[in-house]
Amino acid sequence: MIGTYKAVSDADLDFIRSVVAAERVFSGAEISEDYSHDEHSGDAHFPEVYVQVLNAEELSKLVEYANEQNIPVIPRGAGTGLVGGSVPIYGGMMIGLEKMNRILELDEENLTITVESGVLLMEVAAFVEAHGLFYPPDPGEKAATIGGNIATNAGGMRAVKYGVTRDFVRGLEVVLPSGEIVELGGKVVKNSSGYSLKDLMIGSEGTLGFITKAILKLVPLPKKSISLLIPFEDISSAISAVPEIRKSEVTPTAIEFMERDVILDAEEYLGKKFPDKSSEAYLILTYDGNSKEEIEQNFSGVAEICFARGGLDLLIVDTDERKEVVWKARGAFLEAIKGSTTKLDECDVVVPVNQVSTFIQYLYTLKEKHDIRIKSFGHAGDGNVHIFILRDDLNEAAWQEKLSAVFEDLYQKAIELKGKVSGEHGIGYAKVAYLMEEESEAVLNIMKAIKLAFDPKNIMNPGKIIR
Numbered sequence: 001m002i003g004t005y006k007a008v009s010d011a012d013l014d015f016i017r018s019v020v021a022a023e024r025v026f027s028g029a030e031i032s033e034d035y036s037h038d039e040h041s042g043d044a045h046f047p048e049v050y051v052q053v054l055n056a057e058e059l060s061k062l063v064e065y066a067n068e069q070n071i072p073v074i075p076r077g078a079g080t081g082l083v084g085g086s087v088p089i090y091g092g093m094m095i096g097l098e099k100m101n102r103i104l105e106l107d108e109e110n111l112t113i114t115v116e117s118g119v120l121l122m123e124v125a126a127f128v129e130a131h132g133l134f135y136p137p138d139p140g141e142k143a144a145t146i147g148g149n150i151a152t153n154a155g156g157m158r159a160v161k162y163g164v165t166r167d168f169v170r171g172l173e174v175v176l177p178s179g180e181i182v183e184l185g186g187k188v189v190k191n192s193s194g195y196s197l198k199d200l201m202i203g204s205e206g207t208l209g210f211i212t213k214a215i216l217k218l219v220p221l222p223k224k225s226i227s228l229l230i231p232f233e234d235i236s237s238a239i240s241a242v243p244e245i246r247k248s249e250v251t252p253t254a255i256e257f258m259e260r261d262v263i264l265d266a267e268e269y270l271g272k273k274f275p276d277k278s279s280e281a282y283l284i285l286t287y288d289g290n291s292k293e294e295i296e297q298n299f300s301g302v303a304e305i306c307f308a309r310g311g312l313d314l315l316i317v318d319t320d321e322r323k324e325v326v327w328k329a330r331g332a333f334l335e336a337i338k339g340s341t342t343k344l345d346e347c348d349v350v351v352p353v354n355q356v357s358t359f360i361q362y363l364y365t366l367k368e369k370h371d372i373r374i375k376s377f378g379h380a381g382d383g384n385v386h387i388f389i390l391r392d393d394l395n396e397a398a399w400q401e402k403l404s405a406v407f408e409d410l411y412q413k414a415i416e417l418k419g420k421v422s423g424e425h426g427i428g429y430a431k432v433a434y435l436m437e438e439e440s441e442a443v444l445n446i447m448k449a450i451k452l453a454f455d456p457k458n459i460m461n462p463g464k465i466i467r
């Protein structure tokens with residue numbers, strides 16, 4: 001689907017500066033190295049011009065012009081993506097939304113908040129909590145933008161109870177590749193009014209248009225949350241307890257699994273001691289509610305389930321100090337694993353919850369089969385496993401060869417278990433080949449037709465999701 005694109009010329013820069021103040025337009029050596037990559041470990045690609053916009057009208061003029069001129073445009077949030085989604089692999093005009101960062105309205109009657117898409121997740125969370133309300137989606141990187149979260153349908157740790165970003169998006173304002181500004185969805189709770197274009201935009205990774213504004217659903221803020229740290233003899237017993245825990249009377253907000261070697265990495269990275277590291281594997285469960293008594297009642301049956309499956313102890317994480325240590329460690333796993341090797345690549349496959357154990361056992365066989373270190377942690381409660389393949393001292397050629405062999409095995413197994421290529425990070429450019437392998441020709445043809453319906457000249461973030 002990739003065509004040939006026009007290089008950005010001086011005349012194009014003049015046009016861009018006629019729309020956007022010159023201090024918000026960067027070209028050539030003025031472009032920071034940050035914009036040549038995201039948090040995926042792929043090659044660097046610089047945009048030809050980087051532009052910061054202040055509103056949908058500026059954006060609309062730039063996109064309409066780029067469409068006429070056949071110049072690629074790439075939406076950029078905070079650049080925390082893990083699959084190269086905002087990396088400009090065909091050059092062109094990268095448009096940053098970080099200055100569109102206003103909270104526009106808190107509607108306490110409809111329980112919604114309306115924000116510009118450059119607002120950070122942590123800003124939304126703190127703002128609504130100060131008003132006794134709660135925005136549950138909780139991906140690990142709190143400095144990502146809401147636009148980026150919506151564009152990747154970010155998940156996170158509270159998905160078990162609350163769902164993912166998609167479940168909290170009521171309405172969107174979008175600038176289409178034509179430059180037209182449209183509103184999709186709204187404050188309404190129900191909506192059966194034709195095809196849900198709002199839902200097509202969610203998870204479209206900047207390939208269908210720019211999200212400029214979002215109406216997000218809120219819920220009342222639970223007054224308290226308590227976590228449980230449960231050591232197990234091995235990872236299989238830990239994970240085998242999960243389906244039963246999910247079936248028990250009250251759904252936890254989070255069910256995470258972790259292994260000792262990842263905990264040790266986090267201790268070294270943070271310089272802080274984890275409350276327990278005597279066991280091979282751990283589950284962390286979190287429950288929320290309105291009082292300590294209510295929550296204790298909610299998790300009362302869980303100890304029994306875990307002990308019956310080889311749980312060795314149950315540590316209650318209820319003091320601020322303990323919560324800080326445990327959740328800071330959990331939040332630092334990715335950086336900590338990065339620090340333990342020279343380079344890594346990651347996959348975030350998702351499998352049905354009852355297949356996680358089979359998938360993890362298979363993962364262990366790959367370490368030996370390919371003679372390579374592999375680490376993992378993830379969202380046991382929703383089947384989303386984060387797997388890290390470590391380069392260590394392999395040379396580039398050997399690394400690339402092993403990496404693709406391991407990925408091939410991993411994705412094949414995920415597909416065999418009726419899983420999906422990505423649970424929450426998206427496809428970007430890094431996982432395109434695997435999506436193409438997973439989906440049938442009929443499905444891929446529909447995806448291509450949708451892309452062409454929105455973006456007939458393929459100027460929006462080309463090279464991402466599908467080829």
Ligand SMILES: Cc1cc2nc3c(=O)[nH]c(=O)nc-3n(C[C@H](O)[C@H](O)[C@H](O)COP(=O)(O)OP(=O)(O)OC[C@H]3O[C@@H](n4cnc5c(N)ncnc54)[C@H](O)[C@@H]3O)c2cc1C
Nearest residue numbers: 077078079080081085139140145147148149154155206211
């Ligand atoms: C330490 C760490 C932990 C993480 N943990 C999680 C996790 O638990 N769960 C999870 O889901 N992700 C996680 N991520 C990945 C990342 O934070 C998410 O993918 C996030 O949603 C990206 O947001 P961003 O603002 O950084 O977007 P970017 O990286 O800038 O862009 C991501 C994609 O969205 C598109 N995009 C961005 N803004 C817009 C817009 N306004 N309109 C249209 N398209 C847009 C881009 O073109 C690109 O394709 C983690 C990342 C890190 C580094």
